[in-house]
Amino acid sequence: MNRWIPALDTRVICPHLWRTRLMSACAFLFFGLSLGPAAGPAMAQSGRSFPPQAQRAVLQVTQAPDLLLNGKPARLAPGARIRASNDLLVLSGTLTGQTLLVNVVLESGGLVKEVWILSPEEVGQPHAKP
Numbered sequence: 001m002n003r004w005i006p007a008l009d010t011r012v013i014c015p016h017l018w019r020t021r022l023m024s025a026c027a028f029l030f031f032g033l034s035l036g037p038a039a040g041p042a043m044a045q046s047g048r049s050f051p052p053q054a055q056r057a058v059l060q061v062t063q064a065p066d067l068l069l070n071g072k073p074a075r076l077a078p079g080a081r082i083r084a085s086n087d088l089l090v091l092s093g094t095l096t097g098q099t100l101l102v103n104v105v106l107e108s109g110g111l112v113k114e115v116w117i118l119s120p121e122e123v124g125q126p127h128a129k130p
Contacts, residue, residue, distance in 0.1 A: 048087060050116060054103040056127040059115065064092035069104065069112065077111035085119035103127070 060068040065076035082090045101123055105114040 048116065048122070050103045051105060051114075054105050054114075054116070056118075057102055057104045058099060059095075059102045059104065060099045061092055061095040061097070063096065067092075067112070075111055077107050077109075077113045080112055080114065082115040082117070084117050085122070090117070 057070050062068060065080075067074050067076065076092055080092075082092055082095070084090045101118050103116040103118065104112055107113045
């Protein structure tokens with residue numbers, strides 16, 4: 001005869017597993033939060049490195065994926081990556097209408113493959129020509 005048995009809570013069946021998971025989650029959060037501020041300034045001071053084929057340009061997204069690159073029409077490649085000054089990925093739609101100084105890498109077909117939005121410190125540094 002089949003009898004329905006209600007799902008038992010793992011805290012009741014295996015209290016040591018629940019306690020272990022809780023302790024490991026707390027340890028992860030504690031060490032992650034305590035090391036986060038220490039790693040942040042060190043990473044910020046190191047700066048970003050750009051590939052040698054990167055070109056400095058003025059970018060304006062008119063309507064994604066269409067944009068103006070140094071005043072000339074251009075288009076984002078499928079899977080193009082746009083990185084903000086904090087090196088996080090940015091969606092092209094959020095940049096519509098903004099004029100930004102960037103470093104750009106183009107594909108062989110002329111599509112924009114990678115974009116790095118420059119911070120004020122990076123704008124002041126000279127750009128090495130490929």
